[in-house]
Amino acid sequence: MPTSPSAPPTTPPTVWLVRGRHLGPAAADVLRSNLRRLKDTEVIQDFLEVPESESAESERIFEARWTVPPEVTVRARLTLTEDSAFGQDWTLVAEAEQPWDQRGPSPATMFWPQERDISWDHEAATRLRFLDTNALPEDDKELRRLLRTAVRGSWAVHVVVHEAMTPDQRGRRPLTPLLGSGLHHRVVEHRAAPHQLRAVNWALREFGVELPRGGAVVLPGTPSAPGYEAADFAVRSVFLDGSEPTELLDAVTRYAALPRPLPDGAEAALTALRQDWRLLTLEEELDRERKLVAMYAEALDAMTKSRDLYREAAERANEALAAYRDSVGELRPVAGRQNGSPLQQLTRTWERFKGGPRVPRPAAHPEATAEKTGTEPPADR
Incomplete structure (x- = not known):
């Protein structure tokens, strides 16, 4: 509408x-x-x-x-x-x-x-x-x-x-x-x-x-x-x-x-x-300068607060990164373990169930096939 x-x-x-x-x-x-x-x-x-x-x-x-x-x-x-x-x-x-x-x-x-x-x-x-x-x-x-x-x-x-x-x-x-x-x-x-x-x-x-x-x-x-x-x-x-x-x-x-x-x-x-008024009296000019000083002070205060907040956020991000690195280190596999870490086992299991292309089995030897079926293998020409 x-x-x-x-x-x-x-x-x-x-x-x-x-x-x-x-x-x-x-x-x-x-x-x-x-x-x-x-x-x-x-x-x-x-x-x-x-x-x-x-x-x-x-x-x-x-x-x-x-x-x-x-x-x-x-x-x-x-x-x-x-x-x-x-x-x-x-x-x-x-x-x-x-x-x-x-x-x-x-x-x-x-x-x-x-x-x-x-x-x-x-x-x-x-x-x-x-x-x-x-x-x-x-x-x-x-x-x-x-x-x-x-x-x-x-x-x-x-x-x-x-x-x-x-x-x-x-x-x-x-x-x-x-x-x-x-x-x-x-x-x-x-x-x-x-x-x-x-x-x-x-x-x-x-x-x-x-x-x-x-x-x-x-x-x-x-x-x-x-x-x-x-x-x-x-x-x-x-x-x-x-x-x-x-x-x-x-x-x-x-x-x-x-x-x-x-x-x-x-x-x-x-x-x-x-x-855009320009024709100011002395009192108006002083008042305008006071307002400009106050405005600049507010802007500076806002910049200082923003800087402090950024620094605090950066410190927290570094702490979180360090904690993450420590947790990853604890999950690393122990040397000499044959089966690998649980994460690796899970990954291999997942790969088997992904349905990727299968590798065909090799064809059986002719003699083995003849012996199993009871027929003579074909003569070489």
């Missing part, structure tokens, strides 16, 4: 992660410049760029550490991938000492500058901007492809909002900036024009969700988060008049707080943050 695959690990409540794409040139230079500025202004405590010789050929790795109230240390690791001349993907994983507070600063702003004419704030899978309204494509095939990518291939939270009527300037403002700062670069907002409702719901049927007319829906991920029910994350009406959509913001915040499964590639990124 086939066994079901094991459930993927869930994202720890202390972890913040996202994948983005930088569409401009010299992404590494932008990161270095901004990290220096943030350190000089004491926004972050420190940062480190991992040397190229210690990272993959096509990657640049940056680490940063800062604190959020009340004195909670956050460690973050950004991996920049040299993808192509048209952009570079980046992966950011941050972990706090306590469960993540979505009201805290976005870890992305601890690495990237916050100017509006920036080119780094695009979601990696869909290439759409985080803090902006993103109109859905008019072509039905492109629409389905985009929504499928948003559900199956993205680390971000995707929200679809339907415009019941064409909004004015206030209604066209993005809603994601109204969320907590910690969600600013984890949420992508899609806008469906008034006439696109039917096409959008047709594309969403495969995911079991429906976009209400004039409302919004938070899309599930793949695999979906435990506890996700489409009705709980659908909002019947969103007024695009410049007012705060409280119900929608609550639905997005609740969804982001669910124990979602780690997406593809996130487990490796989290493991690298925890095991």
Whole structure:
């Protein structure tokens, strides 16, 4: 009977992660410049760029550490991938000492500058901007492809909002900036024009969700988060008049707080943050050295015990060998005994009963045969 695959690990409540794409040139230079500025202004405590010789050929790795109230240390690791001349993907994983507070600063702003004419704030899978309204494509095939990518291939939270009527300037403002700062670069907002409702719901049927007319829906991920029910994350009406959509913001915040499964590639990124961390304080370096000394001491103790056990086993083996030799010597045959030792007699008896090939008897002499039968032996010719 086939066994079901094991459930993927869930994202720890202390972890913040996202994948983005930088569409401009010299992404590494932008990161270095901004990290220096943030350190000089004491926004972050420190940062480190991992040397190229210690990272993959096509990657640049940056680490940063800062604190959020009340004195909670956050460690973050950004991996920049040299993808192509048209952009570079980046992966950011941050972990706090306590469960993540979505009201805290976005870890992305601890690495990237916050100017509006920036080119780094695009979601990696869909290439759409985080803090902006993103109109859905008019072509039905492109629409389905985009929504499928948003559900199956993205680390971000995707929200679809339907415009019941064409909004004015206030209604066209993005809603994601109204969320907590910690969600600013984890949420992508899609806008469906008034006439696109039917096409959008047709594309969403495969995911079991429906976009209400004039409302919004938070899309599930793949695999979906435990506890996700489409009705709980659908909002019947969103007024695009410049007012705060409280119900929608609550639905997005609740969804982001669910124990979602780690997406593809996130487990490796989290493991690298925890095991390959380089930006250590003096106390952390001393603690690491103490752990290394303890580990080496345990290994040395285990080697010593293994050596002693081996020596004891060797001594016992030598004793057993000596005892065996003595017992064999006692079983040796006494000189001059004709019948041999009991072991030899047993061996000869066994050979007789093995059923080996028998030697034929020699033929009787003709004269003896004639004398026995009373006939004359044949004359020689």
